[in-house]
Amino acid sequence: CADTVLSCGAHFDPASSELTNVHGELIAKLDATAIGAALRIPELDNAIVVSRDQAQTLFDQDSDKYKARVAKYWLKNPKK
Numbered sequence: 001c002a003d004t005v006l007s008c009g010a011h012f013d014p015a016s017s018e019l020t021n022v023h024g025e026l027i028a029k030l031d032a033t034a035i036g037a038a039l040r041i042p043e044l045d046n047a048i049v050v051s052r053d054q055a056q057t058l059f060d061q062d063s064d065k066y067k068a069r070v071a072k073y074w075l076k077n078p079k080k
Helices: 032-039 051-061 063-076
Strands: 012-013 018-020 026-029
Touching: none
Parallel strands: none
Antiparallel strands: 012 018, 018 026
């Protein structure tokens, strides 16, 4: 398994913002809050800290890189 969950069988649908597992079961629905939280994780490159709006923009524009990071974070830290 590579270092991003997307290459481990998880799938992110940008239209619905839903992350699903290999069986199509919903893992998380990623909103701007989730994206912002994931982008603040210190282990991520350059410890990026952004507002929720900026996070959404990054998520939309630089999709593959940030989706993989957000997905990886939420698989390890699912919403309660």
